Amino acid sequence: MNGLDGKTAVVTGAGSGIGRASAQRFAEEGANIVVADIVEETGHETVDLIEAAGGDAVFVDLDVSDTASVERMVDVAVDTYGGLDIAHNNAGILTGFSDVTDIEESDWDQLLDVNLKGVWACMKAELPIMEEQGSGVIVNTASESALAGMGGLSSYSASKHGVVGLTKSVALEYATRGIRINAIAPGPTKTNIQANTAGGDTDPRSLPFDTSAMTDVPMDRIADPEEMAGVVAFLCSSDASYITGHTIPVDGGQAAD
Numbered sequence: 678m679n680g681l682d683g684k685t686a687v688v689t690g691a692g693s694g695i696g697r698a699s700a701q702r703f704a705e706e707g708a709n710i711v712v713a714d715i716v717e718e719t720g721h722e723t724v725d726l727i728e729a730a731g732g733d734a735v736f737v738d739l740d741v742s743d744t745a746s747v748e749r750m751v752d753v754a755v756d757t758y759g760g761l762d763i764a765h766n767n768a769g770i771l772t773g774f775s776d777v778t779d780i781e782e783s784d785w786d787q788l789l790d791v792n793l794k795g796v797w798a799c800m801k802a803e804l805p806i807m808e809e810q811g812s813g814v815i816v817n818t819a820s821e822s823a824l825a826g827m828g829g830l831s832s833y834s835a836s837k838h839g840v841v842g843l844t845k846s847v848a849l850e851y852a853t854r855g856i857r858i859n860a861i862a863p864g865p866t867k868t869n870i871q872a873n874t875a876g877g878d879t880d881p882r883s884l885p886f887d888t889s890a891m892t893d894v895p896m897d898r899i900a901d902p903e904e905m906a907g908v909v910a911f912l913c914s915s916d917a918s919y920i921t922g923h924t925i926p927v928d929g930g931q932a933a934d
Contacts, residue, residue, distance in 0.1 A: 684762035703913075717736070769795075866904075896929035897929075
């Protein structure tokens with residue numbers, strides 16, 4: 678894919694799911710990867726997979742809700758590879774289904790700290806390096822729940838709506854500075870979040886909430902993480918050089934329904 682060979686990319690939440698697939702895809706395209714994750718074991722597994730395929734990667738322990746941790750991630754990219762060209766701000770959590778009145782304040786704060794503050798913290802640390810270079814691309818991971826209401830997931834949906842608004846606003850701020858910023862809105866995807874959302878093996882359709890946005894997919898299947906990674910790689914390539922400020926649904930047709 679055009680424009681990724683020799684670039685340096687950071688990927689948060691790269692120890693599994695969409696983040697791992699994104700890191701691997703960037704590496705396949707010739708980029709050097711900073712694999713960032715809060716889980717050291719799975720993060721190192723991603724590095725091993727990239728290196729086994731002939732790529733170059735380094736792991737950094739990351740808590741996106743901690744600005745010092747985020748700044749360290751960017752420092753590792755610059756110190757190891759000499760710069761930062763691409764960022765996939767992907768790390769996120771989901772605390773489960775609940776009526777809004779049943780959400781504990783601590784759970785609300787934790788989810789917003791990771792899913793929304795974490796994206797802000799990452800961009801705050803990444804953008805000065807990219808601006809100094811005069812170029813860069815950022816892709817943030819939003820969600821199908823950022824494009825529609827989702828019963829039982831008010832805190833998650835609120836955080837992902839925030840990611841979309843943040844993406845649009847910051848893209849406008851940096852549109853004339855050589856930096857493009859977009860987001861993807863994944864539909865149901867085979868990730869840890871998808872597996873844990875409904876409490877293990879429970880079918881979301883059996884829950885007492887309107888979760889149709891997670892189950893009614895026109896293409897009638899759940900996506901593989903690699904399908905998300907392909908769109909992220911495209912958005913970071915020179916083929917997408919005139920795209921900024923947008924959230925791309927990658928949802929099997931849900932947003933069109």
